[in-house]
Amino acid sequence: MNKRSIKADTIKMLLLRSGNKCSFPHCTHPIFNDDNLLVAQLCHIEGVSPKGQRYNVQNTIVENNSYDNLLFMCYRHHKETDDTQKYTVEKLKKIKKDHESKYFEKALVLLPTMIQQVEDEMNRYWKNLEELKNIDTTGLMMDINKSSSFLEIVEDINLQLQYLEVAQNDLSNSSNNLYTNTLTLFKKLNINYNKLETLPYYDNPLVNRDWELLNIGIPNSINSIQLWLKQLELKYLEEVLKNNISDNSVGFPKNRTDVNS
Ligand SMILES: [Zn+2]
Ligand SMILES: [Zn+2]
Incomplete structure (x- = not known):
């Protein structure tokens, strides 16, 4: 199991309280479409890597992947909330809380394939990141001329x-x-x-x-x-x-x- 992966129970809980809708206020974009296909993204409030949005150096991996730090959003709103000036940690936590309180009672009917899809998607994301890091950059390195004034x-x-x-x-x-x-x-x-x-x-x-x-x-x-x-x-x-x-x-x-x- 990938040390960065999110627990199935966490995904389950997030989905149950999502109303199958993007968390962004008034957005009606579904998380799973009518064919039970995942059409949204699981997003971190505080990013998991130093280059991620709202990255918090004090967080542990477990904290980063915990229920409180995650919410489902459609692609558009995930992208828009990458604007960290506008969407601070506090603001996103409020968006998450408001959304979940709306759907807390009305639990979504979960299919096992739903959780699997979210896990696959997250694994793909991490695999892409790993591959990015492994790109051989030696060819791109430049000579450093120490004698330059x-x-x-x-x-x-x-x-x-x-x-x-x-x-x-x-x-x-x-x-x-x-x-x-x-x-x-x-x-x-x-x-x-x-x-x-x-x-x-x-x-x-x-x-x-x-x-x-x-x-x-x-x-x-x-x-x-x-x-x-x-x-x-x-x-x-x-x-x-x-x-x-x-x-x-x-x-x-x-x-x-x-x-x-
Ligand atoms: Zn949305
Ligand atoms: Zn993001």
């Missing part, structure tokens, strides 16, 4: 940030074109997409996909890092001037013209 390192970071900006731009364009490209593909394959076109944009996952992340989140992060680098550079030059260190140790990169800006 401070300002050369700053310049290297700036260069990498420029690559990131280009990548962000490409991703943003590809997201903008996603819907049109999909329609073109449907046309080519003779697939009828009339219904897709009647959807409002907010119900269409192909429109404005990850818009905020691509157009606000990532550019803001890149800008902040560039600004901090500039400050770091100025602070460094200040120190150099104050302590009257010779030019050689400052190591101004060759062809550099903007050190005074």
Whole structure:
């Protein structure tokens, strides 16, 4: 048994008190559809890995996988509640409590296959995570040139940030074109997409996909890092001037013209 897995009894209890509905307020998305197929996700309030949402370093594995830290949500609301600014631990605990109190009395009829499906899904999730960790990254490692001067390192970071900006731009364009490209593909394959076109944009996952992340989140992060680098550079030059260190140790990169800006 996987040390991270959730106990069958916990899953059972969660399902019984779920009303077979996503826990998010007013969402009617089922956990199991009419064919008893799992169509929702079991979500952690406090994430299980340091990269997970609302990760709490003090939690044990058992606490992370306990009844109190888990709730069922549809894919959409799982994704939306990954916004940890908006959905804090307290807020999610309240969502869970409110939802469960509604269905506490009306127990769901549980089929054995339901618990099995949730377990399979969680195992798949962990397996994917493990595989991610095992990817051989040695080919991606870069040479670390220990003899680089401070300002050369700053310049290297700036260069990498420029690559990131280009990548962000490409991703943003590809997201903008996603819907049109999909329609073109449907046309080519003779697939009828009339219904897709009647959807409002907010119900269409192909429109404005990850818009905020691509157009606000990532550019803001890149800008902040560039600004901090500039400050770091100025602070460094200040120190150099104050302590009257010779030019050689400052190591101004060759062809550099903007050190005074
Ligand atoms: Zn939902
Ligand atoms: Zn999550």
